[in-house]
Amino acid sequence: xxxxxxxxxARDWSLLAVLSILWGGSFFLNGAAxxxxxxxxxxxxxxxxxxxxxxxPLRMQGIGFPDRMSDWTPxxxxxxxxxxxxxxxxxxxxxxxxxxxxxxxxxxxxxxxVLVMAAAGEEALHLRxxxxxxxxxxGVITLRGWGLETRPGQGLGILLCLGGAFSYGLAAxxxxxxxxxxxxxxxxxxxxxxxxVMMAIVAGVVEQPxxxxxxxxxxxxxxxxxxxxxxxxxxxxFFQIIRRSGATNVMLVTLLIPVTAILLGWLVLGEPISxxxxxxxxxxxxxxxxxxxxxxxxxxxxx
Numbered sequence: 001x002x003x004x005x006x007x008x009x010a011r012d013w014s015l016l017a018v019l020s021i022l023w024g025g026s027f028f029l030n031g032a033a034x035x036x037x038x039x040x041x042x043x044x045x046x047x048x049x050x051x052x053x054x055x056x057p058l059r060m061q062g063i064g065f066p067d068r069m070s071d072w073t074p075x076x077x078x079x080x081x082x083x084x085x086x087x088x089x090x091x092x093x094x095x096x097x098x099x100x101x102x103x104x105x106x107x108x109x110x111x112x113x114v115l116v117m118a119a120a121g122e123e124a125l126h127l128r129x130x131x132x133x134x135x136x137x138x139g140v141i142t143l144r145g146w147g148l149e150t151r152p153g154q155g156l157g158i159l160l161c162l163g164g165a166f167s168y169g170l171a172a173x174x175x176x177x178x179x180x181x182x183x184x185x186x187x188x189x190x191x192x193x194x195x196x197v198m199m200a201i202v203a204g205v206v207e208q209p210x211x212x213x214x215x216x217x218x219x220x221x222x223x224x225x226x227x228x229x230x231x232x233x234x235x236x237x238f239f240q241i242i243r244r245s246g247a248t249n250v251m252l253v254t255l256l257i258p259v260t261a262i263l264l265g266w267l268v269l270g271e272p273i274s275x276x277x278x279x280x281x282x283x284x285x286x287x288x289x290x291x292x293x294x295x296x297x298x299x300x301x302x303x
């Protein structure tokens with residue numbers, strides 16, 4: 001069960017970093033795959049292949065499928081709010097705005113999550129958490145810059161990505177209420193299976209993907225990366241963090257995503273890191289400490 005004081009479990013700090021890498025790469029992979037695939041078809045392939053990848057380990061661990069339709073309801077709701085709606089909105093948004101700006105807008109997820117939880121009466125609207133999330137978002141903007149460019153449809157792209165972030169906030173509320181003690185592997189698999197059915201209908205009606213030309217190797221590699229790393233593996237980590245640290249805390253990963261993206265560029269591609277980026281990373285790190293509350297408690301004991 002998540003801690004009642006809303007702190008992040010000590011073991012989940014490293015998992016948040018891992019999850020930020022897995023999800024951070026999805027913006028780049030989306031951009032690569034969208035060169036040859038339509039947005040909704042890409043989302044369908046992502047969730048369908050992600051579910052297929054998780055089925056063998058599910059069988060190996062002896063986890064059975066839900067027996068009744070009512071048992072599938074939580075996974076249908078989570079799949080809709082955590083996959084179908086946000087994946088579709090963000091991918092559609094990325095057809096209008098660059099990936100960097102999409103990742104910044106995605107970092108508003110903790111703000112929506114805190115507000116949704118407070119409005120639903122699940123968590124009090126503590127000033128510490130609100131201030132920490134706002135500080136973290138300021139750090140993301142410092143780190144990446146707004147990335148605004150004059151291009152057609154940019155306003156629509158921004159709204160679509162913000163809609164995806166809001167849907168993630170609703171998903172956090174649903175996960176808190178409906179998936180309290182569910183096994184991470186089973187939850188990840190079943191919600192992706194439910195998402196696959198929904199996206200097959202949506203993509204089939206809207207885009208009719210069977211009429212599309214066969215994508216090239218680069219696109220398929222991007223899709224496999226999205227399905228295997230940014231979806232299947234990421235959701236196992238995601239639901240593990242939820243079990244120990246809670247749904248609100250796991251959404252803080254969106255603040256870390258721009259940091260890990262820049263660090264990977266430095267380590268793998270040799271890209272330089274500017275003082276602005278260092279300052280932004282420091283602000284984000286400070287924000288996470290404020291949100292977690294341990295640093296505040298240490299200061300109170302010292303003073």
